Amino acid sequence: MQHSTGPGPLKLPEKPRDYSALIDGRFVRAGERDVIERENPAHGTVVSRYPKATAEDLREALKAARRSFDSAVWSGLSAADRSRILLKVAALIDQHRVELREIECLEVGKPIGLVDREIGGTIAHWEYAATLARHSYGDTYDTFGNGALGLILRNPVGVVSMITPWNYPLLINSQKLPFALAVGCSAVVKPSELTSGSALRLGELLMEAGIPAGVVNIIAGTGLDLGDELCSAEEVDMISFTGSTAVGRKIGALAGERLKRVSLELGGKSAHIVCADADLDLAAEKVALGATRNAGQACVGGTRLVVERSIAEKFCEAVQTEISKLKVGDPLDLETTLGPLVSGLQKQRVEGYIADGERAGAQRWSLEADRAVSALPGHFVQPTVFTGVEPAMKIAQEEIFGPVLSVLTFDDFGEAVSIANSTSYGLAAGVWTNDLNTAIQFSRKLVAGSIEVNTFLAGVPELPIVGHRDSGVGHERGRFAIDEFTELKTVQLQTRPI
Numbered sequence: 001m002q003h004s005t006g007p008g009p010l011k012l013p014e015k016p017r018d019y020s021a022l023i024d025g026r027f028v029r030a031g032e033r034d035v036i037e038r039e040n041p042a043h044g045t046v047v048s049r050y051p052k053a054t055a056e057d058l059r060e061a062l063k064a065a066r067r068s069f070d071s072a073v074w075s076g077l078s079a080a081d082r083s084r085i086l087l088k089v090a091a092l093i094d095q096h097r098v099e100l101r102e103i104e105c106l107e108v109g110k111p112i113g114l115v116d117r118e119i120g121g122t123i124a125h126w127e128y129a130a131t132l133a134r135h136s137y138g139d140t141y142d143t144f145g146n147g148a149l150g151l152i153l154r155n156p157v158g159v160v161s162m163i164t165p166w167n168y169p170l171l172i173n174s175q176k177l178p179f180a181l182a183v184g185c186s187a188v189v190k191p192s193e194l195t196s197g198s199a200l201r202l203g204e205l206l207m208e209a210g211i212p213a214g215v216v217n218i219i220a221g222t223g224l225d226l227g228d229e230l231c232s233a234e235e236v237d238m239i240s241f242t243g244s245t246a247v248g249r250k251i252g253a254l255a256g257e258r259l260k261r262v263s264l265e266l267g268g269k270s271a272h273i274v275c276a277d278a279d280l281d282l283a284a285e286k287v288a289l290g291a292t293r294n295a296g297q298a299c300v301g302g303t304r305l306v307v308e309r310s311i312a313e314k315f316c317e318a319v320q321t322e323i324s325k326l327k328v329g330d331p332l333d334l335e336t337t338l339g340p341l342v343s344g345l346q347k348q349r350v351e352g353y354i355a356d357g358e359r360a361g362a363q364r365w366s367l368e369a370d371r372a373v374s375a376l377p378g379h380f381v382q383p384t385v386f387t388g389v390e391p392a393m394k395i396a397q398e399e400i401f402g403p404v405l406s407v408l409t410f411d412d413f414g415e416a417v418s419i420a421n422s423t424s425y426g427l428a429a430g431v432w433t434n435d436l437n438t439a440i441q442f443s444r445k446l447v448a449g450s451i452e453v454n455t456f457l458a459g460v461p462e463l464p465i466v467g468h469r470d471s472g473v474g475h476e477r478g479r480f481a482i483d484e485f486t487e488l489k490t491v492q493l494q495t496r497p498i
């Protein structure tokens with residue numbers, strides 16, 4: 001598919017945009033319900049209004065999903081037909097990519113010049129899931145002699161509740177929804193109440209592409225209001241959650257109580273291990289990027305630099321030089337490369353961690369305040385690097401979710417592995433070395449679901465996202481997504497010789 005290109009500049013809209021929820025194929029407009037207002041995190045202006053789902057809306061959405069699944073209106077189509085519709089969704093997202101990147105910029109505060117890559121990634125997920133639709137099949141055992149034939153059928157798991165975070169709204173919904181649809185599931189999607197616009201707009205594109213009414217329902221609301229029912233309702237067969245480890249634990253407990261299948265994609269504290277023999281210019285550029293992309297609000301972001309002691313001082317200077325090239329400012333400006341944090345609460349959290357790092361005795365380096373930034377009322381935090389960090393410090397252990405890099409040093413392979421594996425998380429890691437054996441040995445020893453060697457944040461839909469330890473349970477994307485959203489059934493056929 002030919003993807004269109006080139007972001008243009010963006011102006012703040014004169015009035016907020018009203019979105020509609022999608023329930024059983026019907027659009028419920030913002031004006032028909034109380035609204036959730038979303039402010040642009042740089043300017044503080046209200047840019048979006050979502051209809052706040054009532055308990056009845058949620059019930060209706062769950063029932064519609066159940067009805068659609070039980071009627072086989074979607075799962076009963078041929079995989080080829082489902083695949084064609086998913087490709088149509090991909091094409092519609094591409095057709096509307098300018099609008100979608102503007103929504104993400106206005107609601108999340110992502111720099112408009114950088115957000116296009118995410119929309120491209122989103123399209124790639126829908127396209128890839130379309131290919132998987134035709135590869136969701138079972139197995140046969142014609143190995144029992146003349147007496148029996150065994151069939152293993154693979155069926156969609158059923159109705160999936162999808163609960164997603166604010167940091168990559170459209171992309172994360174697209175790491176779940178197209179894969180569940182590919183194998184024939186129905187869904188109720190609840191995006192973050194902070195950034196629901198792109199998911200709600202996607203609902204309109206799904207209907208346009210021909211997804212039958214009730215198969216996908218998309219509602220806006222808080223986890224507090226809707227979370228328990230989304231996870232416990234009898235209509236639901238599976239919960240697919242991406243978000244914080246704290247909320248993931250609650251959802252895991254509910255799923256356990258109700259014996260529902262659950263997939264949890266949670267937080268991280270990823271390490272970048274930089275060895276002295278690496279291409280240090282490239283490594284410095286990517287380490288700076290890994291710690292600051294999306295203002296550091298990325299689950300896989302490389303927020304710990306674990307660098308060989310012999311090059312540590314010089315390498316940190318190179319990273320600081322790279323960070324100094326960032327243009328912190330208005331996300332609507334094409335030149336900006338680092339925008340604000342998503343909310344005042346998030347800013348407060350991140351500043352709390354920065355103060356904690358200083359109190360613990362780590363040395364702080366921050367980019368100087370920029371005049372253009374201070375003129376805006378938004379939630380800006382300057383990128384910060386802490387050196388002299390000890391593995392036990394809070395800034396080396398906890399997920400900060402802001403543009404803060406903690407630097408630790410190592411003398412040998414064993415020490416590097418031990419530092420990298422010393423947090424409770426296990427989401428991602430980066431390894432920088434030109435020695436193939438070193439790269440392989442690190443890849444074997446690191447406790448992380450995704451390891452990137454001499455690159456970072458290069459995710460593709462073919463490779464699954466997997467959280468080890470407190471980073472989650474289950475996986476998504478990749479061909480293994482078929483396992484995630486299907487259940488097996490065996491049929492043993494008695495045969496007799498003729």
Ligand code: NAD
Pocket residue numbers: 163164165166167168172190191192193221222223224226227228242243244245247248250251265266267268298299300399401427465467471472
């Ligand atoms: P969050 O856990 O606060 O919220 C995530 C979603 O859960 C939101 O839709 C929210 O409304 C809902 N929610 C909140 N409380 C709930 C409850 N009790 N029951 C049910 N739903 C509830 O996370 P966030 O602040 O939106 O996102 C940031 C977190 O997400 C970070 O920890 C980040 O690492 C993680 N994340 C992980 C991945 C991954 O793939 N592993 C990807 C992106 C973000």
